[in-house]
Amino acid sequence: MDVKREDPAETLTSDHSGVEVEALREELCEAQAALRESEERLRTLFAYAPEAIVMLDAETGRFIDVNPRAEALFGLSRERLAELGPVDVSPPYQPGGASSLESAIAHVQAALDGTELTFEWWHRNAEGQQLPCEVRLVRMPWGSRNVIRGSITEISVRKQFELCERGRSQVLERIARGDSLSDVLQTLVKTIEELLPGMVCSVLILDQETRCLHFGAAPSLPQFYNDAVEGLKAGPATGSCGTAAHTGKRVIVADIRNHPYWAAYLPIIERLDVRACWSEPIISLESTVLGTFAMYYCEPREPVQLELDVIETSAQLAAIAIEHDRTKKLLSDVNASLERRVASRTQALAEANKELERSNDELRQFAYIASHDLQEPLRMVTNFGQLLQRKIQVGADAESAEYLGYVVEGGQRMQALIDDLLEYSEIGYQSRPFQAVKLDRVVQLVLANLRASVQDTQAEITYGELPTVVGDKPQLVQLLQNLIGNAIKFHDQPPPKIHLTAEQNGAEWLVSVRDNGIGIAPEFYSRIFEFFRRLHNRDRFPGTGIGLAICKRVVERHGGRIWVESTLGEGSTFFFTLPMRDVK
Ligand code: ADP
Numbered sequence: 001m002d003v004k005r006e007d008p009a010e011t012l013t014s015d016h017s018g019v020e021v022e023a024l025r026e027e028l029c030e031a032q033a034a035l036r037e038s039e040e041r042l043r044t045l046f047a048y049a050p051e052a053i054v055m056l057d058a059e060t061g062r063f064i065d066v067n068p069r070a071e072a073l074f075g076l077s078r079e080r081l082a083e084l085g086p087v088d089v090s091p092p093y094q095p096g097g098a099s100s101l102e103s104a105i106a107h108v109q110a111a112l113d114g115t116e117l118t119f120e121w122w123h124r125n126a127e128g129q130q131l132p133c134e135v136r137l138v139r140m141p142w143g144s145r146n147v148i149r150g151s152i153t154e155i156s157v158r159k160q161f162e163l164c165e166r167g168r169s170q171v172l173e174r175i176a177r178g179d180s181l182s183d184v185l186q187t188l189v190k191t192i193e194e195l196l197p198g199m200v201c202s203v204l205i206l207d208q209e210t211r212c213l214h215f216g217a218a219p220s221l222p223q224f225y226n227d228a229v230e231g232l233k234a235g236p237a238t239g240s241c242g243t244a245a246h247t248g249k250r251v252i253v254a255d256i257r258n259h260p261y262w263a264a265y266l267p268i269i270e271r272l273d274v275r276a277c278w279s280e281p282i283i284s285l286e287s288t289v290l291g292t293f294a295m296y297y298c299e300p301r302e303p304v305q306l307e308l309d310v311i312e313t314s315a316q317l318a319a320i321a322i323e324h325d326r327t328k329k330l331l332s333d334v335n336a337s338l339e340r341r342v343a344s345r346t347q348a349l350a351e352a353n354k355e356l357e358r359s360n361d362e363l364r365q366f367a368y369i370a371s372h373d374l375q376e377p378l379r380m381v382t383n384f385g386q387l388l389q390r391k392i393q394v395g396a397d398a399e400s401a402e403y404l405g406y407v408v409e410g411g412q413r414m415q416a417l418i419d420d421l422l423e424y425s426e427i428g429y430q431s432r433p434f435q436a437v438k439l440d441r442v443v444q445l446v447l448a449n450l451r452a453s454v455q456d457t458q459a460e461i462t463y464g465e466l467p468t469v470v471g472d473k474p475q476l477v478q479l480l481q482n483l484i485g486n487a488i489k490f491h492d493q494p495p496p497k498i499h500l501t502a503e504q505n506g507a508e509w510l511v512s513v514r515d516n517g518i519g520i521a522p523e524f525y526s527r528i529f530e531f532f533r534r535l536h537n538r539d540r541f542p543g544t545g546i547g548l549a550i551c552k553r554v555v556e557r558h559g560g561r562i563w564v565e566s567t568l569g570e571g572s573t574f575f576f577t578l579p580m581r582d583v584k
Helices: 018-048 066-074 099-113 156-175 181-195 224-228 239-245 259-269 306-397 400-431 439-449 451-457 475-487 549-558
Strands: 052-056 064-065 117-124 130-140 145-153 197-206 212-217 251-253 277-282 289-297 435-438 459-462 470-471 497-505 508-514 561-566 571-579
Touching: 052 066, 066 145, 099 117, 099 130, 099 145, 117 470, 156 181, 181 197, 181 212, 181 306, 181 459, 197 224, 197 306, 212 224, 212 239, 212 289, 224 259, 239 251, 239 259, 239 277, 251 259, 277 306, 289 306, 289 400, 289 451, 289 475, 306 400, 400 475, 400 549, 435 439, 435 475, 439 451, 439 571, 451 475, 451 571, 470 475, 470 571, 475 497, 475 508, 475 549, 549 561, 549 571
Parallel strands: 459 497
Antiparallel strands: 052 064, 052 145, 117 130, 130 145, 197 212, 197 289, 251 277, 277 289, 435 470, 497 508, 508 571, 561 571
């Protein structure tokens, strides 16, 4: 420290006695030695302090002294620094946009007022490199001079971490919120610009098909420049971004006025207040180039490690944003096309259903009318055939009588078929509203209808407690009459034993009709419910093969199911369900 002091020994006057003077001189010498020693210690402390220390003259705004750490931090000699002040080793603006000059004056004034200050400050070294620092200011007792001691610690690593974290969380938050890609990129660019003062950024997005770059976000670059870059084809020597997008590698151009990559754009450069442009390719997880993240500086310069780390992190964040947007678009495209397909399928299905219903209706109508109209002429054939049969029997023409017998029998069979067909087609065609139907009453009606065959076969028919169900009574009679009729009919030796049960099964009734008849082989369990499906010839068991098809139709019209379980030679059990419902 070059602080000038007066030598108190020289100021002693001669009017003191010699002894006194001698004693005083000795004392003074000792004091001087002690002072030198303490100064030496102070200087050592100053020189070897772990942080940069500067002594600032608050009047002139210049450094009085700096330690070697400060020389190293700013990249300037002690002598050179003595000609400068804090503002000369700072960028013009601090993060957040405050002017360095104004902020420095305010801080110095506060320190002079006796406040001990600690704050974050961006310095700049001789190479133009930005240095995030923590600064502590303390006023020093220094005679009449206003001296301030500043200790400066570089906090690049901590700052860098903070920058990345802040930027990352802001951008990710916006992505998660579902903001548009341009909003997300704009936030990213603004955040980075705020954190590295004096620098402006841009994001360009690469069209994968045309390989052209399009505007992503560049709020601080002039419009004419953004317009000029829009649609730029990525290729060799197409500025920093075009080249980075083309090669997939980082491009550092320290001075765009003297670089071959920018040679083709001189007229634009002349209008641009930019000298350095570094561009980082934005790369997807699948290693395709999605675009570029660029940093621009007004002065020619190379990046420092902190800036390289920030540009890399920014490009990664941009990659997340762009990929997220692409996935979102892809998903919504897939959804839209799926919806379109479902809608068109639904429409086609509805149309097919309508068509099916219409043709079903027509068919039902046709079957009903045909069987109805056929009945009359058929009855005539059978009746007159029978009359003729009687006459011929009288005349005893045996051969003609036999032939006529076939005619009459055929007519009767046809009659039975038409009756069944009519019955079947009536199920859907003539629908009555459902009502409460006592099932035991239905069974009694069926037994009355089947009295003759019950008596002929000496069938024993029993049933447990039967519920009241909701349905179409005549159709339920038809259903049980067919099932009990079959149970009596498909029978060999011992008299038929038939048992009916009904039990509640969840929200439906489960009804069963069990017999001890001939049984059914498993392979026919479902086929016997088809139209005209018979397992035996007419000589053994007469029938049309429509009865169970009618049963199935009745049960399904009531919202239930029907099936059979059986053991050949031992008997069968037919089950059907009827949903429980309220009578309207
Ligand atoms: P049909 O009784 O007029 O022959 P169905 O449609 O009622 O016609 O029955 C179809 C076929 O199912 C019958 O021909 C018979 O082979 C078989 N079947 C129906 N009910 C029984 C039963 N209870 N026992 C054995 N076989 C049966």
